[in-house]
Amino acid sequence: MDIEIRNFTPLSGDSVKSDVRRLARANIYFSELETTLHGVTLTWHRHKGLGVMPPNARAIDGKPGVRWKVDGVFQKSLAGQMIGMLEEETGRPFDPLMTH
Numbered sequence: 001m002d003i004e005i006r007n008f009t010p011l012s013g014d015s016v017k018s019d020v021r022r023l024a025r026a027n028i029y030f031s032e033l034e035t036t037l038h039g040v041t042l043t044w045h046r047h048k049g050l051g052v053m054p055p056n057a058r059a060i061d062g063k064p065g066v067r068w069k070v071d072g073v074f075q076k077s078l079a080g081q082m083i084g085m086l087e088e089e090t091g092r093p094f095d096p097l098m099t100h
Helices: 074-089
Strands: 005-011 020-030 035-044 049-053
Touching: 005 074, 020 074, 035 074, 049 074
Parallel strands: none
Antiparallel strands: 005 020, 020 035, 035 049
């Protein structure tokens, strides 16, 4: 599936002592679906490592409007692409103990 990462924005302010740090936010465009997800967040979890969280939209029944497999290929691929963009933006390799 072809995806395009748009409006990539590094985030700062989360403590390096926090269990979960928000590193960046972006919009993800799925060309085959002609759909954009706004507010997808790249995170670092102290015990789980890198991850990408879908937007926090809720359906009428209260369940998540968007969900993907936490350790799935799509999520890992997207996290890898976004961390690459973060490293390019900051000019240095990602280090979970450093603030960006």
